[in-house]
Amino acid sequence: xxxxxxxxxxxxxxxxxxxxxxxxxxxxxxxxxxxxxxxxxxxxxxxxxxxxxxxxxxxxxxxxxxxxxxxxxxxxxxxxxxxxxxxxxxxxxxxxxxxxxxxxxxxxxxxxxxxxxxxxxxxxxxxxxxxxxxxxxxxxxxxxxxxxxxxxxxxxxxxxxxxxxxxxxxxxxxxxxxxxxxxxxxxxxxxxxxxxxxxxxxxxxxxxxxxxxxxxxxxxxxxxxxxxxxxxxxxxxxxxxxxxxxxxxxxxxxxxxxxxxxx
Ligand SMILES: [Zn+2]
Numbered sequence: 699x700x701x702x703x704x705x706x707x708x709x710x711x712x713x714x715x716x717x718x719x720x721x722x723x724x725x726x727x728x729x730x731x732x733x734x735x736x737x738x739x740x741x742x743x744x745x746x747x748x749x750x751x752x753x754x755x756x757x758x759x760x761x762x763x764x765x766x767x768x769x770x771x772x773x774x775x776x777x778x779x780x781x782x783x784x785x786x787x788x789x790x791x792x793x794x795x796x797x798x799x800x801x802x803x804x805x806x807x808x809x810x811x812x813x814x815x816x817x818x819x820x821x822x823x824x825x826x827x828x829x830x831x832x833x834x835x836x837x838x839x840x841x842x843x844x845x846x847x848x849x850x851x852x853x854x855x856x857x858x859x860x861x862x863x864x865x866x867x868x869x870x871x872x873x874x875x876x877x878x879x880x881x882x883x884x885x886x887x888x889x890x891x892x893x894x895x896x897x898x899x900x901x902x903x904x905x906x907x908x909x910x911x912x913x914x915x916x917x918x919x920x921x922x923x924x925x926x927x928x929x930x931x932x933x934x935x936x937x938x939x940x941x942x943x944x945x946x947x948x949x950x951x952x953x954x955x956x957x958x959x960x961x
Pocket of ligand 1: 745
């Protein structure tokens with residue numbers, strides 16, 4: 699494959715955001731608070747998912763990139779608890795949140811998605827696989843594996859310990875926030891991060907409105923876990939991202955370059 703200079707710089711930017719370039723990709727778990735752990739999956743464009751170790755079983759927030767990264771995460775979970783993984787929640791239809799679905803279903807976990815996410819998976823899966831392989835040629839050609847259970851957009855899991863929130867289009871049309879009320883933590887997934895990221899599937903008009911709806915809810919979280927780059931932030935990450943969206947609009951008025959693929 700011929701690799702152009704711009705593509706080389708894309709690959710470099712993607713691979714060095716959270717890891718030294720010579721480090722082999724890994725999946726690692728770091729404890730956050732109470733039942734909450736952060737899973738850092740440094741394959742492809744590094745992503746952060748979450749793990750909730752409940753009293754009876756484990757819920758994984760985000761299926762991770764591929765069946766292989768899902769298996770690695772499962773191995774890390776087995777090191778911290780003997781409890782089984784029973785539920786895996788897809789927070790949007792992109793492969794960094796849904797690519798590991800086949801593995802989780804194979805081990806008998808329920809893979810949960812909203813109808814909106816299921817519909818987008820069906821519409822865009824094959825195209826997204828082609829797109830991602832132009833940036834990451836070693837990303838596997840995975841067939842679409844559907845979620846096993848439809849959920850409402852405001853679902854409660856783990857006896858209310860986990861709440862999903864859909865507040866409108868943002869980075870994708872279907873992106874969910876996940877709120878952990880007892881720990882005062884919000885998982886922002888692909889929606890909230892320290893860089894603008896990939897807006898290829900974004901609804902840039904609705905994105906700030908969705909973030910303002912989140913602020914208007916007044917949820918008392920004091921920690922936001924981001925789906926890309928540095929995982930742990932304070933609530934100011936919402937303002938940071940609103941400013942990134944606003945300055946992008948000021949600078950271009952239209953489309954920006956694709957500076958950070960697949961995030
Ligand atoms: Zn993402």
